[in-house]
Amino acid sequence: MTYLAIDALNVEIGGFALRDFSLNANRGEYTIILGPTGAGKTILLETIAGLHPVRSGRITVEGEEITHLPPEDRRIGFVYQDYMLFPHLSVERNLGFGLDMRRIDRHSAITKVQEAARLLGIEHLLPRMPASLSGGEKQRVALARALVIEPRLLLLDEPLSALDPERRESLQQELSRAHDRLSTTTLHVTHDFEEAISLGDRIAVINSGRIEQVGTVDDIFRHPASQFVARFMGARNLFTGVIKHQEEGSVLSIDGIKIAVVTDRHGPAHVSIRPEDILISRGKLDSSARNSYSGRISKIVDRGPLIYVTVCVPLPFVVIITRRSLTQMALEVGMEVYIAFKASAVHVF
């Protein structure tokens, strides 16, 4: 049975609207809601949390309808992009706020706060005031505050976007770890494509208040359901595989094909290669490019000055070349060609 069911929701708030919005999630699932800025992602989450009146439609959690329940009776954790810690309360009292409001007895409240702080590694911050925390610390406190009430649903509104890149990675791991441990059903809103891919069991792409597509990363990337999804994903060579460290350097294996990469990471990972970084030739290449494959051209798309050539290795690689290269090399569909790209051109995330 679906754990969270949003059914034909209609909401209208100051010029913005959700229309016939439907989305389901199973217990413990981590769903990424991916959409461009201004797609109404925050309003969607606020509506699920009960902060906006619903015109029509239903929201149910575990079969219980919560559509018209006030937010304080929903037990849904919410983390805003810019933290929204209570500036007049210490970290400890921020974490305890939800328990105080629910009139949990003092003793078990202290235990729960301690537990949540331990889970996110912020025990040492408990006596501090929010103003003295760094961005990453604030974010962790906001997450702990939402988790301490043992929410039935966790809503994250672009939780990583206000952080600098290094912090981002560590908090991303924190999120994964917390989710693995607690398996709280989570909706995580973002406009960042790579964030979506690294975190989501599944991704829902939304645009102007409407679901465009829901599916796995591969589904959405390989079979975009609409023009918008295709455009939003962009033309990229995106692959998922396992990175191993070998003598000659790191190698990512996908379906038996090995791609040399430059990274410290290992284990499952995603990589992308920009189509303009791939070289195509009719003869075998002997160059500094460590990745070199032979394949067959499966598609040639003409886009004015630039030509998109898809080469199946059999893994499909999209390569961008100039019109002149196309005529010079006389490329045609079905032709056997070589492609090559440098290990440093492979983006791992």
Next chain:
Amino acid sequence: MTYLAIDALNVEIGGFALRDFSLNANRGEYTIILGPTGAGKTILLETIAGLHPVRSGRITVEGEEITHLPPEDRRIGFVYQDYMLFPHLSVERNLGFGLDMRRIDRHSAITKVQEAARLLGIEHLLPRMPASLSGGEKQRVALARALVIEPRLLLLDEPLSALDPERRESLQQELSRAHDRLSTTTLHVTHDFEEAISLGDRIAVINSGRIEQVGTVDDIFRHPASQFVARFMGARNLFTGVIKHQEEGSVLSIDGIKIAVVTDRHGPAHVSIRPEDILISRGKLDSSARNSYSGRISKIVDRGPLIYVTVCVPLPFVVIITRRSLTQMALEVGMEVYIAFKASAVHVF
């Protein structure tokens, strides 16, 4: 004789200081002052315009000392990055402001305003109010307003940085055109490396209130005088040549070497190629890369995981490769190699 001479200027304004700042310019010269954000470029210009008191040092124009002259007596045109049009005056009265203040008679004032408006192609905007103009239009008006007083010196404070890329190019041409026509001695401040290269007869690189180096584009690029200049320029393959349209596409010629490029421009131009976009190999390459040259390795610099290889074609190209490629190909200084890069990897500006 130098037209503008700034000699050992010392200025201190709210925590920021110019120290022993010296800079000369000949009549009609277009000098770019290039430096990172926060290097004190705006304060430098404001000081030259007379808006900050000078502690010590001298500023002379045409031999006349202006160090302590009030700004209204200097006849120095100033264009701020964010236009600073007078919002309560029409474009026409904005242009005429400097003439009114100088009590130029009404008839010749109208003529001068018309001329300046014609030079910058804003005659149709004269009756409009500044609030109704686009960014590019505002910029043109601000430029015309500064030029209408026939300044002895024109100071431009990041005049292009507030524009979007397309506007930028057209206003950049406007600037060149106005300068070619009027040959007003100009100081143009920017933090944008490419803007500096496309516009400057000469470039002065400044950092924290101090001149680091003054010279031609080539001087600064090829022979950085300091660590800072070298770092700020970055490791790029930068060349200057002439673009011609040929049957097979556009080609840039430099010292007899031809580089295929993708562009609509022709005539003198600069190009840069990122070192990581160049492929290196020991045998001749037959690929989609339209630019392919043989040359000799003149230098190999080891920077940890990445290696910088300089190949003289004899034009020197810097190529970045991985350590593994280096050992695999057994590259050594003096070795004959081939390099290749795609026409689309060449950045023209």
Next chain:
Amino acid sequence: MQTLSKDWMRISFLLLGGVLILFIVWPLAQTVLSSKPGILWQTLLDREVFSSIAITFYSSLIATGIAFLTGVPLAYLLARSTFPGKRLIEGIIDLPIVVPHSAVGIALLMLFGRQGVLGRAFAPLGIKFVSAVPGIVIAMLFVSMSYLVNAARDGFASVDPRLEKVARTLGASQWRALWHVSFPLAWRSILSGMILMWARGLSEFGAVIILSYHPTVAPVLLYTRFESYGLDYARPLATILILSCLVVFVGLRMLTGRSR
């Protein structure tokens, strides 16, 4: 030369402004400095003076309390909601600043006087407004409530509404979210508004004198002493009033960066 010409404009502006500053400071300073401490102390011990000051202080405190109960919720609505007529209400809140004080007294008397609608309505409850503390309170309330409502509205407006939203998701009712989050965060603004309102209430004369000659508030007592016995007799009380307002005002300034 540049610095010199700059200085000329600055200097003339400072001189002009200095005249205005001097015009404010000189009379107050002279009044305070020319009073002997012994006489001030004696004046304070005067029963009539003491009771008038006491009445002034606590009437203004009651008026501030009433404005707190009614005006702070209104300020919250003005900061958080948009509704038709909002701009009108904001205008009405600012209105008492410009209505002549003696006209305020007349208008209040027409409504709260013995013949007035509310005067008659409250009479059975034993509350009368003419020549009574309730009259003083409503006069003070009328002329000074703007300061509290505006300060409280600005205070609430500076609290991010999403803090309340987060509190709601954490289990706080709307009321508790206001009480535990927005109210403590707006408290400094509200408090400074209350102090300003209280001080403005203390200083009211025109509206109060029409409603209540007896009991007498301090500004009215000051006036009657001046009328009956002349300047020298009025001066110590004036000094005491100015000094107590200065203390309140300095306290206010220390509480907030800028009071306005």
Next chain:
Amino acid sequence: MQTLSKDWMRISFLLLGGVLILFIVWPLAQTVLSSKPGILWQTLLDREVFSSIAITFYSSLIATGIAFLTGVPLAYLLARSTFPGKRLIEGIIDLPIVVPHSAVGIALLMLFGRQGVLGRAFAPLGIKFVSAVPGIVIAMLFVSMSYLVNAARDGFASVDPRLEKVARTLGASQWRALWHVSFPLAWRSILSGMILMWARGLSEFGAVIILSYHPTVAPVLLYTRFESYGLDYARPLATILILSCLVVFVGLRMLTGRSR
């Protein structure tokens, strides 16, 4: 349920705030509405009323003019410069709002009275302040200048100083840059400050009555009529004062988005 609980808090807040709004509007409305137009007209034709209104209006206008000449330059300095004692000056500018009006009258009388330092200094010039228009003007100036200075300062602060710098490079002296650029751009704020100051000056009673019983300003005339003949006789004049303030105030509101 959520909307309902939301509404409960809103409704109770609106009710509480409504009491306050009603408290402001009702007395004013009743005063205005219960006066017959014929009687108002007759009152206006009364020589004593007409001259008191004229004196009030032009005294306040003169006070506003003086504050414009001295306070606007000061406001410019406060907006554009930082100098030691700036915060102190800002405090002094706000001070008149909290000083009791009758104490202001006493303090001014001590300085400008027949025995006062300035009173004696101005006497040879034929200017006297007690029972004379100059006294009315200084009383009004004291209690109302804060509004103009603060509005002008905010107005100047909102003009980018670089606009003046550009004007300087175009050949404007410092003074002309101020006059042709900053002043026109701050003009709306300054004008609204002048209107507010003027209206506040009109409404002053406590400070004025101590300095000048004759010539009589309208708020004082209102009070003396009430004292001598009672409420019914005072009402038409109160109505006229309230109406003229309302007109000024609505004009102010239309001039600026929000007056504060």
